[in-house]
Structures are given as structure tokens and as C-alpha cells.
Amino acid sequence: MGLADFGGVVAEVCLEYLPDIHVGDYAIVHVGFAISRIDEDVALRTLAHFRELEILKADVAEQIPSVDGH
Amino acid sequence: MKHLQEYRDGDIADSIARSIHESTTRSWSIMEVCGGQTHSIMRYGIDQLIPKSIQLIHGPGCPVCVTPIETIDRAHAIAQQPKVILCTYGDMLRVPGSRGSLSGLKTQGCDVRTIYSPLQACQIARDNPNRSVVLFAIGFETTAPANAMAIKIAKTEKLKNFSVLVSHVLVPPAIEMIASDPTCRVDAFLAAGHVCAVTGYEAYHRLAETYRIPIVVTGFEPVDLLEGIRLAVLQLEKGQAFVENAYQRTVAAEGNPTAQGVLKEVFQVTDREWRGIGTILSSGYTLSEAFRDFDAEVRFPLEWKPVECTNCRAGDVLRGLLKPNQCAEFGKGCTPDSPLGAPMVSHEGACAAYYQFSQLSPKMNASR
Numbered sequence: 001m002g003l004a005d006f007g008g009v010v011a012e013v014c015l016e017y018l019p020d021i022h023v024g025d026y027a028i029v030h031v032g033f034a035i036s037r038i039d040e041d042v043a044l045r046t047l048a049h050f051r052e053l054e055i056l057k058a059d060v061a062e063q064i065p066s067v068d069g070h
Numbered sequence: 071m072k073h074l075q076e077y078r079d080g081d082i083a084d085s086i087a088r089s090i091h092e093s094t095t096r097s098w099s100i101m102e103v104c105g106g107q108t109h110s111i112m113r114y115g116i117d118q119l120i121p122k123s124i125q126l127i128h129g130p131g132c133p134v135c136v137t138p139i140e141t142i143d144r145a146h147a148i149a150q151q152p153k154v155i156l157c158t159y160g161d162m163l164r165v166p167g168s169r170g171s172l173s174g175l176k177t178q179g180c181d182v183r184t185i186y187s188p189l190q191a192c193q194i195a196r197d198n199p200n201r202s203v204v205l206f207a208i209g210f211e212t213t214a215p216a217n218a219m220a221i222k223i224a225k226t227e228k229l230k231n232f233s234v235l236v237s238h239v240l241v242p243p244a245i246e247m248i249a250s251d252p253t254c255r256v257d258a259f260l261a262a263g264h265v266c267a268v269t270g271y272e273a274y275h276r277l278a279e280t281y282r283i284p285i286v287v288t289g290f291e292p293v294d295l296l297e298g299i300r301l302a303v304l305q306l307e308k309g310q311a312f313v314e315n316a317y318q319r320t321v322a323a324e325g326n327p328t329a330q331g332v333l334k335e336v337f338q339v340t341d342r343e344w345r346g347i348g349t350i351l352s353s354g355y356t357l358s359e360a361f362r363d364f365d366a367e368v369r370f371p372l373e374w375k376p377v378e379c380t381n382c383r384a385g386d387v388l389r390g391l392l393k394p395n396q397c398a399e400f401g402k403g404c405t406p407d408s409p410l411g412a413p414m415v416s417h418e419g420a421c422a423a424y425y426q427f428s429q430l431s432p433k434m435n436a437s438r
């Protein structure tokens with residue numbers, strides 16, 4: 001068992017299914033069990049890829065619904 | 071949590087949505103299989119960000135919704151037996167069976183307990199050696215490893231007063247049932263990321279090939295969902311059909327081998343009935359031979375005839391044939407406070423998602 005911080009709420013979590021997990025790692029927890037480690041490098045790479053998408057499309061002036069409502 | 075905000079970022083969501091608009095030339099229907107994704111879609115108004123020609127069809131991925139009424143009635147009957155403590159997850163308590171819901175039993179003096187982890191059921195069994203503790207184990211491949219571990223612990227510790235009512239279902243056979251239906255309207259699937267985190271996605275290649283249908287492993291944040299939709303649309307527009315992973319930070323192709331090992335030990339695959347849908351071959355788990363002693367169905371052999379509510383159209387909703395707000399009872403005879411069917415109860419149910427969020431416009435801002 002280990003302790004997991006859910007954005008401020010700390011609870012005991014079973015780590016049996018993630019034998020390689022380390023203190024400070026992020027994980028997906030389901031019904032008290034950590035089932036998958038979140039790969040931070042990949043998370044950052046994906047975000048960088050999205051930003052490229054943003055730059056590429058920045059000058060396409062098309063009217064579409066927007067998340068921000070602008 | 072770190073980076074979580076970025077996956078809810080309005081600007082990133084905007085640019086992915088814009089890219090979807092640019093790529094889309096035709097009408098497509100995309101099914102998100104998982105009820106958790108349905109809730110995110112409604113909550114963040116994802117359906118309003120994408121082109122009108124893309125229809126999102128909500129799938130059967132709500133474990134509480136597809137648990138057969140027979141099984142709920144059985145849990146009900148077991149909870150009424152002397153000395154029983156029935157343990158289950160929150161949503162399950164309020165789902166209507168033919169004799170009412172499990173939470174109704176509490177007021178009649180039955181000992182029904184809400185747990186958030188199945189290990190709590192083991193602890194309750196240790197603490198109450200003179201009581202019979204029954205874990206009502208439902209869920210998809212995400213919950214199965216946790217329940218399997220609890221059962222393994224019960225066997226190791228020889229917890230004789232512990233048993234389990236298993237109603238586990240598996241996602242790929244449900245996808246296959248939908249994809250193989252000649253009247254299938256689904257052009258692409260978003261596969262549930264957390265299920266794949268456990269099982270991996272090797273099993274999906276055959277489905278994508280056989281039914282010529284794109285399958286994109288997708289996460290739950292708004293940016294994840296939009297990216298899943300974007301990749302599905304790109305495949306559809308190019309006439310391609312393969313398995314793609316849009317949730318790489320969490321899902322590896324092979325899944326979680328440690329969890330798979332325990333699942334294999336504790337469970338074996340069986341045909342399962344899905345409430346409102348019918349029996350799907352090889353679509354669930356039952357206890358394997360080595361763990362049969364812990365089967366609550368054997369310990370409590372009870373008989374009765376279940377009766378479904380005739381006005382509830384949950385089956386059509388779960389198969390993606392009907393949007394929740396097209397059900398005549400929606401918001402009238404059926405609300406989260408007095409639900410007629412399971413999809414109005416569960417936090418993964420499509421009817422509850424529509425009830426909670428359908429009045430809202432896109433609201434990614436609120437979470438920034």
C-alpha cells in the first residue's frame with residue numbers, strides 16, 4: 001500500500017499492480033488501486049504536439065464554435 | 071494534478087476542434103464506448119465544439135447500467151439473509167431492481183455498506199468473523215483487477231465468511247457485438263482509455279480489421295476526447311481503419327501485465343447478460359475453478375422472477391439507438407432523485423449525464 005494525493009485529499013492506495021512506481025509519480029487510481037503510471041515525458045510531448053497544431057492553424061481565419069465563446 | 075489543467079485548456083481544445091472542422095467533409099458517427107467519456111463530453115460541451123456533421127453516439131460502457139436485473143435482485147435477496155453484510159460501490163446502491171434498490175433495504179434494517187475499495191470488504195470480513203460478508207463485484211476491466219486482488223487475499227487469509235457476487239463485463243466483445251450488427255450506424259469507436267490501461271489494445275486490431283472500423287484509444291479530459299475524435303475523423307476521411315492510441319501517457323500497447331496475470335488466475339471468461347442488451351458471448355468474468363468456493367451465487371441459491379420497468383428505454387440508450395432526452399420519461403417520470411432506470415443513476419450513465427449537463431453550454435473556461 002502507499003499514500004496518494006488526490007489534489008489535496010490523501011488516501012491509501014494499493015500499489016500491487018505497479019511494481020515499478022516511485023514516490024512522486026502520477027498514476028490512474030481506480031477503486032483504491034493504482035492501475036497505470038502516467039508517463040510525464042509523454043504527457044509533455046503530446047502537449048507540445050498540440051501547441052504545434054495551434055501555431056500551424058493560427059492564421060486560418062475560419063468561423064467555428066469556440067471553447068471560450070470568442 | 072500536474073498537466074491536468076493543460077488537458078482542459080481552452081486554447082488547445084480550440085485548435086484541435088478547428089483541425090477537426092478543417093478535416094471533416096462528410097457525416098460521421100463516432101461511438102464513445104465508456105460512460106465516463108459520455109459525462110466528460112456533456113460536461114465540457116464537446117459535442118458543441120465539433121462539426122454538426124459528426125454525431126457522437128453514447129455506448130454501453132456504464133457497468134452499473136448493464137448489470138442484469140437478475141443480479142441486482144439476487145444481491146437484494148442476499149442482503150436480506152440473516153447475518154449478511156453486503157458491500158458494493160456507491161452507484162450500485164440506487165439502481166432499481168424489481169424489488170427496489172439496495173439502498174431501500176438499509177431503511178429495512180439490512181446491512182448494506184458502500185465501499186470505495188474492495189479491500190474494505192476484506193477488512194469488514196476480518197472484523198466480523200460471525201457475519202457473512204458479500205462483495206457485489208461489478209465493473210469493466212478497470213475494476214476487475216481490484217476485485218480480483220480482494221478475492222485472492224480472502225483465499226490466502228482463508229476468510230471463510232467472505233464471498234463475492236461477480237458481474238464483471240468486458241469491453242471488446244461489446245464493441246464486436248455493435249460493430250457486427252448489420253444495422254450498425256457507428257463509423258468509428260473511441261475505446262475507453264482506462265480499460266486499455268489494464269488490458270492493452272492488442273485485442274482491438276482484429277476488430278478494426280474485420281469490421282473496417284477505426285478504433286482510437288482515448289482519455290477522459292476534454293483535450294483527450296477532442297484528440298481521439300480528430301484521429302478518428304482523419305482515418306475516416308482517408309478511408310483507413312486501424313487502432314490508434316490517443317492516450318499514450320497512460321496506456322501502453324500491452325497494458326498492465328501484472329494486473330492481467332491476477333485476472334487470469336482469479337477469473338475465467340464466460341457469456342454474460344447485459345441489461346437492456348441481451349447475452350453477449352464471452353463478454354464477462356466468472357470465478358475460476360480455484361476460487362469457486364467464494365462464489366456467493368453458490369452460497370446463496372435463491373430463486374425469483376425479475377420484472378423490468380416497461381417505460382424505461384435504457385436498452386435503446388445503451389445501444390446508442392436513442393439519445394436520453396428522446397426517452398418520454400426523461401426529466402419527467404425519471405430524474406436522478408427518482409430514477410426509473412440505471413442510466414439515470416450512475417455517474418457513468420448517459421441519462422444522468424444529459425440531465426446534469428444538457429442545459430450547459432461549453433464550459434471549459436470554468437475549470438481553468
Ligand code: SF4
Binds near residue numbers: 394397398404414421
Ligand atoms: S431517462 Fe430514465 S426511463 Fe428513460 S431510458 Fe433513461 S433511465 Fe430509462
